[in-house]
Amino acid sequence: MSIIVKHLSFVYNPNTPFAKKALNDINLVIEDGDFFGIIGHTGSGKSTLVQHFNALIKPSRGNVRVDGMDPAEKGADLRELRSNVGMVFQYPEYQLFAETVFDDVAFGFRNYYKRSKKELKRDPDRFKAETEERVREAITMVGLDYEKIKDKSPFDLSGGQKRRVAIAGVIVMRPKILVLDEPTAGLDPRGKAEILRLLHELKKNYCPTIVMISHNMNEIASNCNKIAVISEGKIICVRSPQELFSDDELIREKGIEVPEAVRLFKLLRQKGISFDRLPFNAEEAAGLLFERLKEEGKYA
Amino acid sequence: MEAIRFDNVTFRYNQTGDLRPPEEVLTDFGPSDYAVRGISFSIQKGEFVAILGHNGSGKSTVAKLMNGLLFPEKGTITVFGMSTRELEKLFEIRKRVGIVFQNPDNQMIATIVEDDIAFGPENIGIEPDEISRRVDWALRCVGMEGYRMASSFRLSGGQKQRIAIAGVLAIQPQVLVLDESTAMLDPLGRKEVLDVVKSLNKQQGMTVVLITHFMEEASLADRIIVLNDGEKVLEGTPRQVFSRYDYLKSIGLSVPFAAKVARILKDKGVPIEADVLTTEELFERICQLL
Ligand SMILES: Nc1ncnc2c1ncn2[C@@H]1O[C@H](COP(=O)(O)OP(=O)(O)OP(=O)(O)O)[C@@H](O)[C@H]1O
Ligand SMILES: Nc1ncnc2c1ncn2[C@@H]1O[C@H](COP(=O)(O)OP(=O)(O)OP(=O)(O)O)[C@@H](O)[C@H]1O
Ligand SMILES: [Mg+2]
Ligand SMILES: [Mg+2]
Numbered sequence A: 001m002s003i004i005v006k007h008l009s010f011v012y013n014p015n016t017p018f019a020k021k022a023l024n025d026i027n028l029v030i031e032d033g034d035f036f037g038i039i040g041h042t043g044s045g046k047s048t049l050v051q052h053f054n055a056l057i058k059p060s061r062g063n064v065r066v067d068g069m070d071p072a073e074k075g076a077d078l079r080e081l082r083s084n085v086g087m088v089f090q091y092p093e094y095q096l097f098a099e100t101v102f103d104d105v106a107f108g109f110r111n112y113y114k115r116s117k118k119e120l121k122r123d124p125d126r127f128k129a130e131t132e133e134r135v136r137e138a139i140t141m142v143g144l145d146y147e148k149i150k151d152k153s154p155f156d157l158s159g160g161q162k163r164r165v166a167i168a169g170v171i172v173m174r175p176k177i178l179v180l181d182e183p184t185a186g187l188d189p190r191g192k193a194e195i196l197r198l199l200h201e202l203k204k205n206y207c208p209t210i211v212m213i214s215h216n217m218n219e220i221a222s223n224c225n226k227i228a229v230i231s232e233g234k235i236i237c238v239r240s241p242q243e244l245f246s247d248d249e250l251i252r253e254k255g256i257e258v259p260e261a262v263r264l265f266k267l268l269r270q271k272g273i274s275f276d277r278l279p280f281n282a283e284e285a286a287g288l289l290f291e292r293l294k295e296e297g298k299y300a
Numbered sequence B: 001m002e003a004i005r006f007d008n009v010t011f012r013y014n015q016t017g018d019l020r021p022p023e024e025v026l027t028d029f030g031p032s033d034y035a036v037r038g039i040s041f042s043i044q045k046g047e048f049v050a051i052l053g054h055n056g057s058g059k060s061t062v063a064k065l066m067n068g069l070l071f072p073e074k075g076t077i078t079v080f081g082m083s084t085r086e087l088e089k090l091f092e093i094r095k096r097v098g099i100v101f102q103n104p105d106n107q108m109i110a111t112i113v114e115d116d117i118a119f120g121p122e123n124i125g126i127e128p129d130e131i132s133r134r135v136d137w138a139l140r141c142v143g144m145e146g147y148r149m150a151s152s153f154r155l156s157g158g159q160k161q162r163i164a165i166a167g168v169l170a171i172q173p174q175v176l177v178l179d180e181s182t183a184m185l186d187p188l189g190r191k192e193v194l195d196v197v198k199s200l201n202k203q204q205g206m207t208v209v210l211i212t213h214f215m216e217e218a219s220l221a222d223r224i225i226v227l228n229d230g231e232k233v234l235e236g237t238p239r240q241v242f243s244r245y246d247y248l249k250s251i252g253l254s255v256p257f258a259a260k261v262a263r264i265l266k267d268k269g270v271p272i273e274a275d276v277l278t279t280e281e282l283f284e285r286i287c288q289l290l
Helices: A046-050 A078-084 A101-114 A117-122 A124-141 A159-171 A189-205 A217-223 A241-246 A248-254 A260-270 A282-295 B059-066 B087-096 B113-123 B128-141 B157-169 B187-203 B238-242 B245-250 B257-267 B279-289
Strands: A003-012 A020-030 A035-039 A061-066 A085-088 A177-181 A209-213 A226-231 A234-239 B002-014 B031-044 B048-053 B074-079 B097-100 B175-179 B207-211 B223-228 B231-236
Touching: A003 A046, A020 A046, A020 A061, A020 A234, A035 A046, A035 A189, A035 A217, A046 A177, A046 A209, A078 A085, A085 A159, A101 A124, A101 A159, A124 A159, A124 A189, A159 A177, A159 A189, A177 A189, A189 A209, A189 A217, A217 A241, A217 A260, A226 A241, A234 A241, A234 A248, A241 A248, A260 A282, A260 B257, A260 B279, A282 B257, B002 B059, B002 B207, B031 B059, B031 B074, B031 B207, B031 B231, B048 B059, B059 B074, B059 B097, B059 B175, B059 B207, B087 B097, B097 B157, B113 B128, B113 B157, B128 B157, B157 B175, B157 B187, B175 B187, B187 B207, B223 B238, B231 B238, B238 B245, B245 B257, B257 B279
Parallel strands: A035 A209, A035 A226, A085 A177, A177 A209, B048 B207, B048 B223, B097 B175, B175 B207
Antiparallel strands: A003 A020, A003 A061, A226 A234, B002 B031, B002 B074, B223 B231
16 A cells, blocks of 8 residues: 655645644655655654555645545545555653553444444344454554553553554554654663564565654664654655765755664765665664674684 | 662552552552662762663652652652651652653643643742743753744644753752653754753753663763662772673663673684773774774
């Protein structure tokens, strides 16, 4: 399932003194199987852009096609779209509300299937069983123990657990595209690593396409195959991590922060110690340095 | 001079959300587990202290205990010599200890940015002229001068967070507590805010308590306090604390990038000391090897 964005512009509060152009002629293709990263400064338009992907807001100009369908068109099946494109917002745990983890995770699924009331009336037992199966699947997928956690109050969980429950409430719909707005913000180092591992697992087994907004460059560079840079409502470029972080001029011009590993290797290059590719985290950096030490016959 | 002192502080939340001490609340629910257990530490005026700990380890609870938003069940907390238990001192304490909380949405009070920032200083009886000056200054500190008349609810996540920081700066507290206040900022924004905080600390002698999940940020502090499951488990300079890689990892934490690289190389038999904090230091050491 792909997302194609053409000439998308968006204005908040049009025709008022508060009018604010948040997106300006955006063109973008997210392909099936991408782990697509979006970076850009605070207020550059990242959240506004992704909210178009499941029609939470509609373009002022241009269009967005998800799997060929334009959600802004009359008669578009928004329910179908929203079950295909799962959206995990910034700090999603603030939106947990139900009394139990089970009810929270089940909410979207129940809502979606309430429409098919005829079927429900005919067979409430099956509906119940199906809900249970889906909720069990979602909770297990995010790495939590279903039996242990299903009856707990979401408010009694740790930050990392809450975040997982919120993600479960989205993947319960079995989306084909999962969009996450800063999914690791506010988590401790272990929680961050766990959520990223989870995303790769989900991608392999569930939703083949993942779109992730993040301010954490180590995370973006280490996990995404493509990165879009947004600045003041415009797409500056879409590149692979190696291409993006090797482009010194672009990085300087646009004030893009680089992963710490890249910064180290640029310092080394200035000293005449160069490598044919860039590392994006401590493990990769140490690996490359160790190889080099070995090649030069030093200490190994 | 001592700014904040915790003596054997213990705290439990009541499951009812009631803020009275647990022994005063008789309900079917009863108190929850201890959020903070037997914590003692002392922070001197002008110090820059970071607090680290896994999600749920008690960091925000410690922050709220610092200015009397919560009261200890056992032990005492003193702020510039005043106990947070003396109710008539609470106003003085809150004037001195300003906290920027985690979620900026909960902190927006007024609809216009300017009013939002003025709210704190008005509350402590600052003159209107002075308030206006402070609002200007606070907005400049966080790089949001252009947003004075903007509507608070129409800002991006990171912009709201900057306004929340400005709101507390405008009170000009003697102790500034930042509870993951940079979590939603972009890397440059985070650097800018940290620069402001560092300069308030160095130039004006403002005491800073920085609660963070970024190990690199914590390494800027004079001292780090590490919490685990409500208890204080480590305390020391960044170099001392970050030399405990295995232990930190076992309690859900990590070390700065440079320390991690050095540690991995060392484990592979490379003769490199792992007590580095910054990427520049690591660079120097690698140059000596290659
Ligand atoms: N509801 C709104 N009404 C008016 N303007 C808004 C609204 N929400 C956002 N904006 C403005 O639109 C622009 C883009 O905001 P957006 O939330 O998309 O940014 P972002 O890139 O997600 O930022 P952050 O990294 O801080 O989350 C910003 O300048 C912001 O002030
Ligand atoms: N209002 C509350 N009522 C009941 N329990 C609470 C409340 N607030 C926090 N707790 C519990 O107290 C403990 C400490 O929470 P605290 O918020 O201080 O952790 P933290 O270190 O700030 O975590 P994080 O990094 O996720 O912000 C946790 O077990 C938490 O679930
Ligand atoms: Mg955003
Ligand atoms: Mg906290």
